[in-house]
Amino acid sequence: MILTKSQGERLTAVLHAARPEWATASIAKILQTANQNEGLPAIDFNHALRAAIAYATACTPEGNFVKQTPGFIAEPSRFWEITTPPEAPQPERPRCQEHHWEPIPCRVCQDEINLGDRTPEMLNKRKPGLPLPPEQVALKAQRARQAIRQAQTIGQADNATSEAEHRSGTANTP
Numbered sequence: 001m002i003l004t005k006s007q008g009e010r011l012t013a014v015l016h017a018a019r020p021e022w023a024t025a026s027i028a029k030i031l032q033t034a035n036q037n038e039g040l041p042a043i044d045f046n047h048a049l050r051a052a053i054a055y056a057t058a059c060t061p062e063g064n065f066v067k068q069t070p071g072f073i074a075e076p077s078r079f080w081e082i083t084t085p086p087e088a089p090q091p092e093r094p095r096c097q098e099h100h101w102e103p104i105p106c107r108v109c110q111d112e113i114n115l116g117d118r119t120p121e122m123l124n125k126r127k128p129g130l131p132l133p134p135e136q137v138a139l140k141a142q143r144a145r146q147a148i149r150q151a152q153t154i155g156q157a158d159n160a161t162s163e164a165e166h167r168s169g170t171a172n173t174p
Helices: 005-018 024-036 045-057 078-082 107-115 134-168
Strands: none
Touching: 005 024, 005 045, 045 078
């Protein structure tokens, strides 16, 4: 799950409230880094809240905190597993416009940025002039066929009206 700015701020505040010794800047940086990679292993924001609180407040039998830093909160762990809602559907992650098989953030785009073949502003976006992915080609073709059928239907109706007017002698002739 990729957090919005507001969600990131709220999750940072919740974690800092649970563990005041964890600096908000550190928590925010960890969440930003997660967003720039795969995101959090959460189903939705509520799941992210539950897992983050479980991570921050987990204690040993002696009552000591298990986690001393927020450093690994974004990593897949038992905290994400035990807080997953039962029968939770896995949400479809948005896909890169150009590399449609890659979820956002697109690793292929990121590699191209690192190589200097793509500007950072074009992350997850289609380069101008490239061919469309097959799904988009099929969708555009389907829309074109529908428009042609609609035009043909209108044209047939116009022709039928013109023929009827011509037979009845009511056609407009110059």
